Amino acid sequence: MASVHCFLGSSLSSPMITLRRQFNLPGLINTQKRPSPIRACLNVDISPKKNVEMGVKTQEVIEEEARVIVGTYARAPVVFSHGKGSKLFDVEGREYLDMTSGIAVNALGHGDPDWVRAVTQQAHALSHVSNIFYSVPMWHFIVSGSFFFVFPSNMNAALGTEFKVELAKRLVSSSFADRVFFTNSGTEANEAAIKFSRKFQRYAHSDVDNPPMEFIAFSNCFHGRTMGALALTSKENYRLPFEPVMPGVAFLEYGDAEAARELILSGRIAAVFVEPVQGEGGIYTATKEFLQSLRAACDEAGVLLVYDEVQCGLGRTGYLWAHEAFGVYPDIMTLAKPLAGGIPIGAVLVTERVSAAMKPGDHGSTFAGGPLVCNAAIAVLDKISNPDFLASVLNKGEYFKELLMKKLGGNPHVKEVRGEGLIIGIELDVPAGPLVDACRDSGLLILTAGKGNVVRLVPPLIISEQELEAGAEILLKCLPALDGRKQSAETELPPNNVFEAIIDCSLLRLNMRFDKPVSITGEEHLPFT
Known part of the structure; x- marks a missing residue:
């Protein structure tokens, strides 16, 4: 009960x-x-995981951040410079298929032109005003010959609203x-x-x-x-x-x-x-x-x-x-x-x-x-x-779930594929961390959830079926990374996201990863959301 x-x-x-x-x-x-059995600052001394290779630019950015940023995030050793659609690109020139969407944030992917236009036009006009006042959209005036055109910075905004x-x-x-x-x-x-x-x-x-x-x-x-x-x-x-x-x-x-x-x-x-x-x-x-x-x-x-x-x-x-x-x-x-x-x-x-x-x-x-x-x-x-947009999300989600069940369902580590639309979970019988790492190294960004044994897939809603197929192929290719990682599903599992590095609260340590779970009152990770 x-x-x-x-x-x-x-x-x-x-x-x-x-x-x-x-x-x-x-x-x-x-x-x-x-x-309270634990403190906010854990002071865990973990040795760096071996064979973590980083480019010079990546190393420079990580070292610079460690000097000035409070160490509350455990980040992966990758530094992104820009994105387009469902793709992200790092400072070393590598391309990644993004199935994280900034943790379900970038619904329209990266660099959507209408979104960019809405942000830049409004930034030119008025970015912030206190809630003790009102504000209205900026209206643009264009004179062309004998004609006079007036339109708001967002064409979908009502007049004066x-x-x-x-x-x-x-x-x-x-x-x-x-x-x-x-x-x-x-x-x-x-x-x-x-x-x-x-x-x-x-x-x-x-x-x-x-x-x-x-x-x-x-x-x-x-x-x-x-x-x-x-x-x-x-x-x-x-x-x-x-x-x-x-x-x-x-x-x-x-x-x-x-x-x-x-x-x-x-x-x-x-x-x-x-x-x-x-x-x-x-x-x-x-x-x-x-x-x-x-x-x-x-x-x-x-x-x-x-x-x-x-x-x-x-x-x-x-x-x-x-x-x-x-x-x-x-x-x-x-x-x-x-x-x-x-x-x-x-x-x-x-x-x-x-x-x-x-x-x-x-x-x-x-x-x-x-x-x-x-x-x-x-x-x-x-x-x-838009109803057509929502229908496409529903259809792509069903297609992706079926594809994942077909390609991954026979693997002994895969217990269940579940979800609705484009929020999908793949439950494993082992920690998902090695799969997250292997996928990232192969150009696919994924998250984890639950007790660290669920792969969480929340791609941009504009992702194509071809990109979903590419993601499924990378997942299939990387599944062997889970072999030899058997662990009880009843215990809390290692760090829960794309990011397995840990930064010590008293001395910032770079490129750190857990070689084995660190138990914190039965909870072995502090996941992102």
């Missing part, structure tokens, strides 16, 4: 929830203090939502959703002293790295170095509708956060029945249902919104990664009843919703929301 993990400390099973109610025991929070408003209109008209709040990232969007949820409950329960303020999240989930979003993220290795984080979060098994319903109806829950398709967690898709059960229980209890579509939304699954495939709609949805095609942006989409609880001063952001980033986002959204 699913367990409920409660800050700070122990776990409670579903029967324990019933017992707690019967005997009026304390709620979700176990306040018994315990020392603020880019932020124009983008919000597009998001609202294509979704369940009535209003939008802009942020700068996915974690900021989830932070805002936390605040909106609590403010909504205070607004809806204005006649009580203690309205519901707690949250439900699920196993394998990832919602961000800031303190509130971090508290909603299930993996302990993200949270432990920074405890105490926000209390009042219960983690249930992803897909356990019965346990979720029981806790939702407890009267303490403000909102349920769920990813319709989990990305960093290992490419797991919710069932329609699970989401329907969450929706019904939330409606019954007055709890908000929040979909985190930061990675799976905006066309990635072949639907503009991942939840569209199920026909089950939220009260709040968070977005980010691909929305502006590589420029930082996030968004929180809400219903009118959620928006009604928010007042001036309740939340804000210096940079969010600026004219430059919103103009870029309009250029992206206008393309990816």
Whole structure:
């Protein structure tokens, strides 16, 4: 039966929830203090992996970064200079097929001409203005003979309409939502959703002293790295170095509708956060029945249902919104990664009843919703929301999954190929790190997910079938790199992404890799997302 993990400390099973109610025991929070078993700075001394060859330019860039950048990223020994379409090129002149998209960000690939035009034209006019003011698109005037032409910097913007408003209109008209709040990232969007949820409950329960303020999240989930979003993220290795984080979060098994319903109806829950398709967690898709059960229980209890579509939304699954495939709609949805095609942006989409609880001063952001980033986002959204574009993503995703199952399915290390549209996972029975390295050396960029044993493929949505075929061939060619790497799937696996190097917190070390897993309270990597 699913367990409920409660800050700070122990776990409670579903029967324990019933017992707690019967005997009026304390709620979700176990306040018994315990020392955190790890520190944020790990001070792990790892010897460099042998035979890591780098060009002179690559070495220079890596050494220069090590002198001035805080070592929170474990990077691969490759330095990119430019990209085009689904390809990236490094400073040594090598070409790579990019199936990472900057971790599901570059939906239109690299250098899309309409996106470039939207960014450069708006940068010439107005890049930033405070949210205490309004702004409108710059209009260009051209005189040709006796004719006079006027057009906006973005031809899709309405006359005199603020880019932020124009983008919000597009998001609202294509979704369940009535209003939008802009942020700068996915974690900021989830932070805002936390605040909106609590403010909504205070607004809806204005006649009580203690309205519901707690949250439900699920196993394998990832919602961000800031303190509130971090508290909603299930993996302990993200949270432990920074405890105490926000209390009042219960983690249930992803897909356990019965346990979720029981806790939702407890009267303490403000909102349920769920990813319709989990990305960093290992490419797991919710069932329609699970989401329907969450929706019904939330409606019954007055709890908000929040979909985190930061990675799976905006066309990635072949639907503009991942939840569209199920026909089950939220009260709040968070977005980010691909929305502006590589420029930082996030968004929180809400219903009118959620928006009604928010007042001036309740939340804000210096940079969010600026004219430059919103103009870029309009250029992206206008393309990816096209029904033909979405159909192509769906078709390419099905083709790619079938191709991968055909080419890789017979390998004993491949347990499953799964996913929706162009967010695909290949689950292995061994750590995926050697395959990531071998593919990169062969000109293919891939990610990992889950416990480090899932290959995550999130290519640009504009990738061609020929490029998908090329990627599948490289994966097939590199599979022998997994031989001799057998390890229990029940244990946490080595570093989780394209990047296996580690930088010591006290002394920056270059080109470091794990020769063997380094266990951190059962978690052996700190993956990217």
